[in-house]
Amino acid sequence: MYINRVNTKILPVEFKYFAPKTVSEAASILNRYGEEVRILAGGTDLLVKVKQRLIEPKYILNVKGIEELRFIEDRSGEIGVGAATKLSELVGSEIIKEKLPVLHEAAEAVGSVQIRNMGTIGGNLCNASPASDLAPPLLVLNTSVKAYSSSGERVIPLEKFFLGPGETVLKPDELLVEIKIPCPPEGTGMSFLKVARTSMDLAKANVAVAIKLDGNTVKLCRIAMGSVAPTPIRLFQTEKILLGSEFTDGKIERAVQTASEEIKPITDIRSTAEYRREVSKVLVRRALKKAYERVKEGEING
Amino acid sequence: MGEIIEFTVNGLKRRIEVEPNELLINVIRGKLGLTGTKYGCGIGECGSCTVLIDGEPALSCLTLAIEVDGREIVTIEGIAENELNHIQEAFLDQGAVQCGFCTPGMIIMAKYLLNKKRNPTEKEIKEHIKGNLCRCTGYINIIKAIKEAAEKMQNSNVKAISKEL
Ligand SMILES: Cc1cc2nc3c(=O)[nH]c(=O)nc-3n(C[C@H](O)[C@H](O)[C@H](O)COP(=O)(O)OP(=O)(O)OC[C@H]3O[C@@H](n4cnc5c(N)ncnc54)[C@H](O)[C@@H]3O)c2cc1C
Ligand code: FES
């Protein structure tokens, strides 16, 4: 194999390049070359890995030119987003801002203007980083994703999508085509928070919360975190503490404690496991309170 | 086995042979000799390799050259008209250039921002140069320079720059 040790402006791996214009063409290329192909969207995760030779694809399939993978659609009760939609398009979308503000906030928290202009929602999910900023809000929104291959399509709940760092349930011949996001019920308050070394960096920990109240009783409660387990996760135990009970400081503290026990953080270059447990308490507490404030603001405004 | 791509760089049509694994930065600096665009980290962290592709900022260290077939690229060399552009002048006025390594990337981001918005807030300026590291840490003067460029633009009623691109 050709290895370029001198000029890192050329990738150290040789591959054949495909840039199909349609999903069905892409599927047939995936079908033919299976595990030897890598899908390229924005390249902000993939090309960094190829540079380090962590991945050595024989074929690269660029999906950015497939127009049918780039859309944001407001259907009744559901927002559909094409997998190759850029993060900057999510941030700029009035539909997302209005109907899924928590996703808007999270997309805005990713990297820099340049990274958001290159990176896509599909790439963010398929990269399956435990630190993905889009995964926690999409998890609390009960998102599912649609995969397409020559043998057909299937819809997978996002909760079942991630297997471990860098691993998803997608088969080598499957292309992620769409992210299907149900609109939360009227009156739901949501929030997203992230701690990182700098605002450019991946999260040391992040959290998304969605709650809905009846009076002061919690009727809906979904909490998801990133960077605190091998995959982005829902905190079901923590949710149970709050669900069906009064939203009080005492309950919040019990939930916060449960969250710090429910997560499974590790020590890596970004943080220690101990720090992640501590900061998760702060994040969950603040995110719950912020979501609650938004419920109340919603009641006042209308 | 190379492939021929055709694209526009700073208004000039170019036809060039590239390898699939060649990054855009290699074409810009190595093959076109446009060494104004800098190569820092190579992994998307520093922003010094930023160019405009179809008017949108992108990192040339993480873009395959083959992807820009048919597209329009603007590098720092395309920012100056006959004389220095008002953003470049403002950088000089404000002492926003120390070693100068981050400057091309900063100016491209300033140009992109001012194309979209004639009168950006300080927060918006910071947001737009967040992905650009200045290892001389001259951020304050860079922000001042972008503000000054915005003011100059308004005063002299510069025609919407987006049309030039
Ligand atoms: C400097 C820097 C800062 C960053 N900061 C953040 C941050 O703050 N938060 C964050 O969450 N991320 C961050 N990232 C990571 C990255 O930018 C995002 O995850 C981005 O959304 C990835 O999208 P992409 O289109 O560039 O993916 P790519 O790199 O193109 O692809 C990523 C992976 O997904 C696969 N893939 C892509 N599209 C599909 C598809 N349609 N079907 C099947 N597989 C597919 C690819 O094969 C690859 O394995 C950062 C990256 C950099 C370089
Ligand atoms: S060289 Fe491209 S971001 Fe640093």
Ligand code: FES
């Ligand atoms: S002026 Fe030296 S890096 Fe910014």
